[in-house]
Amino acid sequence: MGATHTVEIEAARLVAARFPSIEQVRFTNSGTEANLMALGLALHHTGRSRIVVFERGYHGGVLSFDHGPSPLNVPHDFIVLPFNDIESVRAAVGIDGSGIACVLVELMQGAGGCTPADDGFLHDLRELCDKTETLLIFDEVMTSRLSPGGAQELFGVMPDITTLGKYLAGGLTFGAFGGRADIFAAFDLSAGGVLSQAGTFNNNILSMRAVVATIDEVLTPELIATVNERGERLRDGLTRIFSENERPFDVTGVGSLMAIHAPEAELELFFHAMLDKG
Numbered sequence: 001m002g003a004t005h006t007v008e009i010e011a012a013r014l015v016a017a018r019f020p021s022i023e024q025v026r027f028t029n030s031g032t033e034a035n036l037m038a039l040g041l042a043l044h045h046t047g048r049s050r051i052v053v054f055e056r057g058y059h060g061g062v063l064s065f066d067h068g069p070s071p072l073n074v075p076h077d078f079i080v081l082p083f084n085d086i087e088s089v090r091a092a093v094g095i096d097g098s099g100i101a102c103v104l105v106e107l108m109q110g111a112g113g114c115t116p117a118d119d120g121f122l123h124d125l126r127e128l129c130d131k132t133e134t135l136l137i138f139d140e141v142m143t144s145r146l147s148p149g150g151a152q153e154l155f156g157v158m159p160d161i162t163t164l165g166k167y168l169a170g171g172l173t174f175g176a177f178g179g180r181a182d183i184f185a186a187f188d189l190s191a192g193g194v195l196s197q198a199g200t201f202n203n204n205i206l207s208m209r210a211v212v213a214t215i216d217e218v219l220t221p222e223l224i225a226t227v228n229e230r231g232e233r234l235r236d237g238l239t240r241i242f243s244e245n246e247r248p249f250d251v252t253g254v255g256s257l258m259a260i261h262a263p264e265a266e267l268e269l270f271f272h273a274m275l276d277k278g
């Protein structure tokens with residue numbers, strides 16, 4: 001179940017073909033694990049130890065930045081900055097990176113309320129990271145379904161490393177981290193690399209076969225376009241109905257990912273009304 005097999009290669013080729021910034025990819029069991037691996041790789045590649053993340057960011061059960069410091073978080077040296085505030089990132093990285101190995105960011109904060117990155121924020125992050133030789137990691141565990149090439153294609157900004165998870169194995173356990181081949185060379189023991197990513201089920205054949213079927217047969221670019229168009233339509237419709245009825249509701253998100261915001265009591269009522277309606 002866990003040995004190297006040809007389906008893994010097929011899955012890797014399909015993932016790399018769909019996400020242009022991914023030259024090489026490695027598999028994990030979850031999105032959390034993909035992020036943990038990506039962070040470790042960034043620390044190794046840069047020889048630095050600090051990590052920039054954003055308030056309300058969610059990158060897994062041990063990488064959660066919603067409610068201040070969490071005893072469950074892994075003990076990396078995190079700098080938690082306001083989302084969409086490039087000036088605070090500029091101040092943190094300084095002119096030489098200030099010992100910061102990487103910036104880990106969601107293109108649209110998912111658990112944090114479906115808040116998309118502002119126009120320009122990701123471009124500015126890219127520029128800042130290039131200037132200071134800091135790696136830019138896009139957590140696309142959720143957002144990669146927003147276009148065939150992920151939200152990075154939609155926003156037009158390429159990261160050094162991307163992390164993936166969720167739907168790509170059609171509901172089976174899955175995660176992946178991929179990116180620049182020169183960074184991933186660290187895992188090539190035959191070429192002088194020193195990192196070894198162990199894990200019994202990392203490339204298990206059920207998940208890998210499911211990835212191949214998902215990308216090749218199920219989640220075609222046409223279907224991704226359709227599901228995201230439906231999401232836009234649903235969000236527009238909800239926004240219109242809330243506004244026409246003068247309800248204090250706000251709908252945020254991109255494509256098929258959205259969140260409804262309202263004062264707590266109203267949200268509770270809405271929730272139960274929706275339950276009542278089945």
Ligand SMILES: Cc1ncc(COP(=O)(O)O)c(C=O)c1O
Nearest residue numbers: 030031032058059060141142165
């Ligand atoms: C943006 C993002 N990153 C990482 C994760 C963690 O993935 P997993 O639950 O597969 O560990 C999630 C899960 O909700 C997520 O939304």
